Amino acid sequence: MAQNQKTPAGPVEFEGVGLHSGKRIGIRILPAAADSGIVFVRTDEGRTEIRASHRLLGASDYSTALCRGSVVVATVEHLLSALHGLSIDNARIELDGPEVPILDGSARPFVDRIREAGIRTLPRARRFLMLTRPVRVQAGEREILAIPDNALHATYAIDFPHPAIGCQTVAAEITEEAYVESIAPARTFCLLRDVEAMRRSGLALGGSLDNALVVGDEGVLNGSLRFPDEFARHKVLDLVGDLALLEAPLRAHVIAFKGGHKLHAALVGRIMSSRTAWSLGTSDDLLPDARVAEFAHLKDRLLPHAAVHAG
């Protein structure tokens, strides 16, 4: 039996501040029909609908924004990550401002509330985007390689020039259970010294110690970490959210070294434009083991120093 599409069972409402705009914004996550995808609706802008799609990708400097004409929805990645992590294919997301509220800086509040409200299975098969050959993007030393696999795996390495962060590598198969337990709670982070510069550029106006890990010279300023490698786990959270812009759940092993929203967006664009690198199929359409094994040796190539062996 192939896996079917899902949607939230009932409305889920939030109110909170936008990280970059500093505005208070209300948001409602509503059920949607099969094959309708994830669609944002700006209720304060003539109910303009903005689909969560690579075709509507806007800026991706510090967060991921979608835009249609002059109408924008910014900081979509944590909510998209929560939906993608919960295998939700279809939802209508109404919001009365330009940005998804940041809440606690992780995807956990979205995940918890959506699960409380329930998730409904729709009578239509999910269509997966199956990578059939490797796709790579690079910008200087930053690099992401996606190789064929029969499930979504993420291996993410960061090397941050700060002793409190440093080198961290996370490797996980992104099952729903693993996502909820070990990825969704990881919070966004920033360096104290970068906050001033971001504010001068009109960014992070809603940022506070309640919605981001802030790292000062002595270490994390706001309490304890949820995981010792919370920083790298948050990068996986962001990656899962940005991959939702493919509009179909990806089946591949994504290996990232010092990535970020810009490089995630580049990967999504490269996959979509490499029409011979993927095919669409249901959960029953698996690649032959030999095809997956053919590319397994590439896993260690990108992260030679990290001795990573993802399960």
Ligand SMILES: [Zn+2]
């Ligand atoms: Zn993030």
